[in-house]
Amino acid sequence: MNSWDEIYKGQRPAWCPGCGNFAILNTLKKVLLEEGIKPHQFTIVSGIGQAAKLPHYTKCNTFNGLHGRTLPVASGLRFANNQMLVLAVAGDGDCYGEGGNHLLHAIRRNMNIKLFVHNNQVYGLTKGQASPTTTTPTPTKTQPFGALSEPLNPLALAISLNCSFVARGFAGASGLPHLNKLMKAAIHHKGFAFIDILQNCVSFNKVNTFHWYKERVYQLEGSYDPRDRAAAFTRCQEWGDRIPTGIFYQCQRPVFEEQIEILNKTPLTKQIFDFEKAKQEVNGFS
Amino acid sequence: MDISIRIGGAAGQGIQSIGAALAKFFCRSGFHVFTNQDYMSRIKGGHNFYQVRISELPLSAALDEIDILLALDQNSIAIHHHVVRETGIIVYDQATGTADFTEPASLAIPLALVATEANGTKIMANNVALGALLGLMGQDLAGINDIIQQQWANKGAELVRQNIEVAKAGYDFVLNHSDHRLAIPPPSTKGYLLLNGSQAISLGALVSGCKFYAAYPMTPSTGIMVNLAAQAKKHGIVVEQAEDEIAAINMALGASYGGVRAMTGTSGGGFALMTEGVSLAGMTETPVVIAEVQRPGPATGLPTRTEQSDLLFILYGGHGEFPRVVFAPGSPSQAIALTNKAFDLAEKYQIPAFILSDQYLADCQWSYAELDTDSLTYTDYRLRNPELEKLPSYQRYQVNDTGISPLAIPGESSHLVVVDSDEHDEDGHIIEDAATRNQMVEKRLFKKLRMLRKEIAAPELIGHRQPEILLLCWGSTYGVVKEVTEILEPDHSIAMLHFSELFPFPASEEFAYLQLLDQASQTISIENNAGGQFAKLLRAETGFGVSTLINKYDGRPFTTTNLLGELNEFLG
Ligand SMILES: Cc1ncc(C[n+]2csc(CCOP(=O)(O)OP(=O)(O)O)c2C)c(N)n1
Ligand SMILES: [Mg+2]
Numbered sequence: 001m002n003s004w005d006e007i008y009k010g011q012r013p014a015w016c017p018g019c020g021n022f023a024i025l026n027t028l029k030k031v032l033l034e035e036g037i038k039p040h041q042f043t044i045v046s047g048i049g050q051a052a053k054l055p056h057y058t059k060c061n062t063f064n065g066l067h068g069r070t071l072p073v074a075s076g077l078r079f080a081n082n083q084m085l086v087l088a089v090a091g092d093g094d095c096y097g098e099g100g101n102h103l104l105h106a107i108r109r110n111m112n113i114k115l116f117v118h119n120n121q122v123y124g125l126t127k128g129q130a131s132p133t134t135t136t137p138t139p140t141k142t143q144p145f146g147a148l149s150e151p152l153n154p155l156a157l158a159i160s161l162n163c164s165f166v167a168r169g170f171a172g173a174s175g176l177p178h179l180n181k182l183m184k185a186a187i188h189h190k191g192f193a194f195i196d197i198l199q200n201c202v203s204f205n206k207v208n209t210f211h212w213y214k215e216r217v218y219q220l221e222g223s224y225d226p227r228d229r230a231a232a233f234t235r236c237q238e239w240g241d242r243i244p245t246g247i248f249y250q251c252q253r254p255v256f257e258e259q260i261e262i263l264n265k266t267p268l269t270k271q272i273f274d275f276e277k278a279k280q281e282v283n284g285f286s
Numbered sequence: 287m288d289i290s291i292r293i294g295g296a297a298g299q300g301i302q303s304i305g306a307a308l309a310k311f312f313c314r315s316g317f318h319v320f321t322n323q324d325y326m327s328r329i330k331g332g333h334n335f336y337q338v339r340i341s342e343l344p345l346s347a348a349l350d351e352i353d354i355l356l357a358l359d360q361n362s363i364a365i366h367h368h369v370v371r372e373t374g375i376i377v378y379d380q381a382t383g384t385a386d387f388t389e390p391a392s393l394a395i396p397l398a399l400v401a402t403e404a405n406g407t408k409i410m411a412n413n414v415a416l417g418a419l420l421g422l423m424g425q426d427l428a429g430i431n432d433i434i435q436q437q438w439a440n441k442g443a444e445l446v447r448q449n450i451e452v453a454k455a456g457y458d459f460v461l462n463h464s465d466h467r468l469a470i471p472p473p474s475t476k477g478y479l480l481l482n483g484s485q486a487i488s489l490g491a492l493v494s495g496c497k498f499y500a501a502y503p504m505t506p507s508t509g510i511m512v513n514l515a516a517q518a519k520k521h522g523i524v525v526e527q528a529e530d531e532i533a534a535i536n537m538a539l540g541a542s543y544g545g546v547r548a549m550t551g552t553s554g555g556g557f558a559l560m561t562e563g564v565s566l567a568g569m570t571e572t573p574v575v576i577a578e579v580q581r582p583g584p585a586t587g588l589p590t591r592t593e594q595s596d597l598l599f600i601l602y603g604g605h606g607e608f609p610r611v612v613f614a615p616g617s618p619s620q621a622i623a624l625t626n627k628a629f630d631l632a633e634k635y636q637i638p639a640f641i642l643s644d645q646y647l648a649d650c651q652w653s654y655a656e657l658d659t660d661s662l663t664y665t666d667y668r669l670r671n672p673e674l675e676k677l678p679s680y681q682r683y684q685v686n687d688t689g690i691s692p693l694a695i696p697g698e699s700s701h702l703v704v705v706d707s708d709e710h711d712e713d714g715h716i717i718e719d720a721a722t723r724n725q726m727v728e729k730r731l732f733k734k735l736r737m738l739r740k741e742i743a744a745p746e747l748i749g750h751r752q753p754e755i756l757l758l759c760w761g762s763t764y765g766v767v768k769e770v771t772e773i774l775e776p777d778h779s780i781a782m783l784h785f786s787e788l789f790p791f792p793a794s795e796e797f798a799y800l801q802l803l804d805q806a807s808q809t810i811s812i813e814n815n816a817g818g819q820f821a822k823l824l825r826a827e828t829g830f831g832v833s834t835l836i837n838k839y840d841g842r843p844f845t846t847t848n849l850l851g852e853l854n855e856f857l858g
Contacts, residue, residue, distance in 0.1 A: 011715050040700045045540070048707070055704075056715050061696035062704040063543050064716075065536065066566050072533035076540025076548070077696075079498055079524050084544070084697045105529035262522045269545030269695060271522050273495040275664040278521060282489050282622065282657050283479065 004029040008039065010057040015050055020171035020199030020210070024118060025057055027176050028087075031183045032058075042085035045074040047099065049091035049125045051118035051199075068098025071106040074113045081267045082257045085187070086112070092119040096132040096152050107163040109256040110191045116183070117154065117194070118171075120201035121208050128204030138207055154196045155236035159229060159249050165193035166232065166249040170217045171200070172210060175245060178219055185247060191255045198243070213243070220246035227251065287471055290339045290352040291419060292369075294362025298330040300412045301358060305336030307416055307433050309480055312340045313653050315429055316474030320345035320765075321482075321651040322843065327505070327589040333361050342471065346617065346652065346765030350847035353468055354422060356415055357383055375466050377418055379411075393422075393464050395456065404455035406448045413449045417456030423468050427457050479654045483647035483762075484509030486618035487551075487577050490625025490641075492521055493662055496575070497546035500526045500537040502556060505589050506645035507579035510551045531556035535563030539572045543705060545668060545695035547629055551577035554596045555586065561603040564638050568608025570705040571636040571683070571691070571730060575628045580644040582841045591841030592645035594761055595815040597823065600640050601789055607727070609635065609735045611742075612789035614642040616764020618652050620786055626662045631741055633667045635734050636693055642788070644814070646843040647762035668693045675699040681712040685725055689733025739790045744797035748772075749781030755856065756806035758832060760785040760820045763812055766844045770853065773846070778857055785820070791827035803830050808856055810834040814843065 008029040015021045032042070044055035048067035055062040061084075065073045074088040095103055095117045106113065122140075123129040130140050130147035133154065137146025158166045165186060169179035179197065186193035198217065200210040224246065226232065232249035257263055262271075291308065293301045302323070309321045317340045325334040337352070339345055353374040357363045360383040363376060367387065370376055376385055376392040381399075385392035395418055397411035406413075413434065420427055431450050438446045481489075488510050491499065501511045515525040524541075528534035531552050538548040552560060557578045567574045578600055582593035600612055611631050615621035621643065628639035669692040674680070680701035684691040691712075696703040704714030709726060711717045749771045755778060759767045764784045771782040783799060785792065794800045803809055809832040811821040816839040821832045836852050838844055844852075 014716075038700075040697060040702055043696050053716065056706075059702065061702050062706070062714065063540065063570075064704075064706040064708065065539070065570070066562055066707055069532065069536040069563070069566075072528065072536035073540035073543070075526075075533075076498065076500065076537035076542070077544040078540075079526065079537070080541040080544025080546045080548075081697060101529055102533055105533070260524060262519060262524070268497050268522070268524060268541075269698075271497070273497075273664065273666075275493075275495070278493045278495070279659040279662060281517070281521070282493055282659050282662075 004033040008032060008058045010059050013057045014053065016203050018202040019050070020120065020201070021051060021054065021118060023171045023173070023176055024116070024179070024197055024199065025054055027179050028183060029058055031180055031187070035184065035187060037085060042087060043077060044087045044089055045070050045077060046089045047091070047094040049094045049123070051089060051091035052094055054089045068094055069102065070094065070099060071102040071113070071115070075106060075109065075111055078111045078113060078257055079268060081269045082112070082263050083267050086114070088113050088115045090115070090117050091124065092117060092121060092133045093123045093131045096154060100132070104161060107158055107161040107192055107194070110164050110253050111256045112190065113192055114186045115192070115194045117196050118199045119154070119196050120199045120205055122201050122205040124201050124204055135207060153236065153239070155248055156233060158194050159232050159236060162229070162251065162253065163194055163249070164191040164251050164253045165189040165247070167195045167247045168245045169195050169197045170213060170245050171197055172214050172217070174214065175217060178245060182247065189250065191253055216241060216243040217245050218242060220244050220248070287469070288339070288341045289423070289468055289470065290337060290349050291354040291356065292335050292337045292352045292366055293356045293358070294333065294335040294366055295358030296331050296361070297326060297328050297334050299358045301334055301336045303437060304356065304412050304416050305338055307430070307437060308419060309338050309651055310433050311420065311425070311429055312338070313480045314477040315425070316476050316478065317341065318343060318345050318478060319480060319651065319653045320348060322348045322646070323649045324842070325590050333365060335362070335366070344653070347769045347846045348843070350845050354419060356419060358415070359383060375422065377415065377422070391466055393460070393466065395459055400455050400459055401452045404452050406452035410449055410452040413453040414456035414459070417453035418460045421457040421460030422464070422466060423470050425470070427454060476655065479657065480651045481618040481654060481657070482649055482651045483615070483618050483621050483643050484649070485513055486621035487625050487641055487643060488513035488517070490622040491549055491575070491629070492517055492523070493622070493659070494626045494629035495547045495664055496523060496549050496629065498524050498538065498541035498548040499550065500528045500534040501551045502528050502531045502534050504553045504556045506581055506648045507551045507553045507556070507577060509648055510577055510579070531559040532563065535560040535574070535576070536566070538574050539563060539567055539570070542572045542574055543696065545698070547573070547633065549575040549577065551579065553579050553581050554583050554599065557596065557599070557603065562605070564604035565606050565608070566707050567638040568604060568606065568610070569707050572705065573632040573636050575625070575632050575639050575641065577641040577643060579648050580642065582839070588841040590645065592762070592843050593814055593839060593841060594644055594763070595817070595819065597642065597760070597788070597819040600642055601823065607731055608637070609731055609738055610638050610640065610789065611738065612640045612642060613787055614761030614785070615647065616761060616784055616786050619654060619657055620764070621647070622657060623661065624786060630663055630665065631738070634665070635690060635738055637734065642761055644762050646814070668695060670695060671698050674701060677701065682714045683710060683712045683726065683729070685712055685729050687733070688737060689729040735790065739793055742787045742790055742792050744792050745783045745785045745799055747781055747783055747799070747802070749775050750779050751781070752779070753781035753802070753806055754779035755808045755810065756802060757782040758809060758811040758820065758824070759813070760788060763814060763844060766846055766849055767812055769846045770849045773850065774853070774857070788823070791823065800828055800830060808833050810836055810853070810856060812836045812844070812849070814838050
């Protein structure tokens with residue numbers, strides 16, 4: 001019983017058959033096994049949506065919180081325990097819509113959090129409304145005349161904020177060995193690592209189907225230099241007939257929690273509270 | 287002796303530093319002090335005042351009549367000269383104002399000129415005024431040196447020296463130009479501590495082992511964050527300014543899940559954003575302490591003023607049904623004790639616990655001989671190693687008799703800690719079946735509430751034991767109602783009942799306060815709001831309807847003077 005599907009066996013998924021989420025889940029389990037990370041050694045923080053159910057389908061510490069609020073919870077957890085590997089899993093609606101503000105500031109903080117966004121360009125769980133990444137002018141039940149807003153380019157957003165690790169993966173069979181490498185690179189990265197994972201939604205996204213993605217995605221060439229921010233910004237604009245995947249941008253920036261002196265030696269959660277010393281403060285005050 | 291000094295001026299003129307120095311001076315000389323502040327939501331201009339009341343006896347409220355008005359602009363003279371007592375005096379600078387009346391007395395001091403003549407600069411004019419006030423009160427000036435030293439320490443020794451000299455010049459100016467003196471008895475030997483509500487809540491958090499505080503700035507709650515940030519390094523606390531209040535409460539929950547005591551603070555508008563997170567705390571059974579420092583609403587309201595209008599919001603804010611505790615301290619000392627109790631109960635019962643404060647409590651300073659630390663508690667209720675690792679299995683939401691499942695820390699052992707905002711089973715995984723749902727509501731809500739009710743202290747009765755007139759109050763009106771009760775008690779059958787532990791509503795088993803209410807001929811709920819929210823809560827919880835409401839919703843606190851006036855018609 002040491003295969004990835006045994007060690008990280010979770011609840012039975014409630015996803016639709018054929019959903020790209022399965023491939024992402026299984027890839028993650030393989031990465032965890034290959035990296036020697038035991039179930040109790042990491043926590044998955046997620047929000048609400050189909051993607052956000054992921055932690056239940058593996059074996060791990062889990063904080064399955066509110067729609068959109070994944071990153072603040074993940075940040076709080078890192079403040080409490082900076083030795084915990086914290087993965088944040090979210091949907092495109094979850095992370096780019098409801099939780100958009102948190103994404104900006106999580107990128108700015110650069111805490112050691114690994115964010116995997118399952119981007120199916122649609123609201124899956126609530127049955128097919130447009131998400132921030134829905135292509136214009138796709139009609140939906142709530143946008144019968146088409147989604148009219150310019151689709152968000154999550155990579156361009158992250159690169160513009162100098163996010164220290166920006167990647168795109170693809171949850172199709174052909175892309176999985178590559179996604180595996182991206183996840184490992186994210187885990188080893190010092191700081192905030194963000195992977196936007198293109199994923200099909202069999203039930204609600206009839207435009208960006210599995211085949212649609214498969215025909216278009218390719219990997220950034222070996223000569224591509226992810227340290228070049230301007231190049232990264234140019235390459236992340238490519239979308240249409242050809243969609244690049246890989247690490248677009250990576251840089252070294254100060255990690256937020258490493259700059260907090262009191263966290264340098266012992267995680268906050270393991271620091272013993274000195275009640276007597278604190279009581280002296282009450283009358284020693286003023 | 288009972289002397290009130292009001293310092294009026296525009297925002298940015300430094301009235302706060304004069305008031306703070308004065309309060310400290312008298313506190314250290316062994317007088318009781320009560321200070322309150324009235325300020326506008328602007329950085330420069332407008333009109334603000336700072337009031338310092340001094341006595342040999344403990345004080346718990348402000349008066350409307352004053353003995354000295356220090357007017358830093360003409361506006362202050364115009365607004366406040368009519369509340370200066372006949373025996374009082376107005377101090378002003380002829381460069382910025384005129385006093386074209388004979389009563390009350392006034393003294394013009396060219397503040398900037400005195401400062402420059404004493405080898406200081408114009409900016410030091412406020413210390414001329416400070417020295418002058420101490421001169422008018424016949425104080426020994428020596429005590430001010432340390433205070434100026436502290437205030438100016440980071441500006442260098444030379445500036446400290448100059449400021450001390452400038453204060454002396456102001457003091458001498460009064461000796462040479464005025465015979466007006468306020469009679470103040472000699473100081474006693476023992477000094478007092480000065481503490482405001484914000485500081486008290488921060489101290490309460492610190493002494494309860496709070497390790498993480500996340501908030502988004504919002505007046506009048508920001509003081510808590512500022513105070514905790516100042517203590518962060520010394521006491522190992524992480525203070526994070528979140529991107530918004532939604533993030534603040536979710537960060538606190540993440541930290542709490544991670545194993546540390548966590549808190550957030552805001553005012554009404556920010557709390558509105560937090561309510562979904564409060565509900566998340568309820569569902570995931572994650573301990574968290576939330577300070578809500580009220581200001582007048584709705585919406586942005588009066589940002590820097592006071593009101594008690596979020597009581598019902600705090601009681602019910604958050605969708606779904608889950609237990610919570612709500613405390614509303616009436617003074618800084620109660621704020622320390624109740625913040626401590628909030629942390630204790632939040633962790634013991636794994637629930638959100640609220641401290642309801644307001645601008646008045648946050649900014650008022652009270653003086654204390656000593657603060658009680660003996661009754662403070664710290665118990666770590668979490669399941670940690672080695673006990674945790676020894677368990678054969680662990681379930682975050684294990685169903686048991688108490689409803690309180692063991693609270694383990696993720697990563698500390700090989701056991702997994704799984705929490706979910708969806709309804710879940712004992713393992714923390716998503717469920718939808720009716721039986722498990724019922725079991726979880728029973729565990730989370732009913733079982734815990736039964737025990738939680740027993741933790742709540744009875745309201746405090748001050749005054750007659752069998753009163754004809756019973757004044758009801760909660761939270762920050764404690765001090766003023768207490769002072770008024772004590773003034774009226776010799777001539778009237780009157781008492782007050784103060785509720786600082788509001789939810790679960792105190793049972794009347796331990797202290798049959800409902801009987802007192804039934805027997806009183808007049809029951810008057812005094813509230814700094816328009817709707818009588820406490821009276822509504824009392825009725826909902828006990829069926830008792832008060833006979834009268836006294837409400838104040840102009841954004842200003844009750845003073846002893848105006849509350850006495852309001853009560854007059856009920857006294858017979
Ligand atoms: C505050 C709040 N608003 C709305 C919802 C309803 N809701 C749940 S998931 C979701 C969107 C799901 O889309 P996405 O995040 O892209 O995840 P997916 O299901 O596609 O994986 C919405 C709108 C909610 N649960 N909470
Ligand atoms: Mg989606």
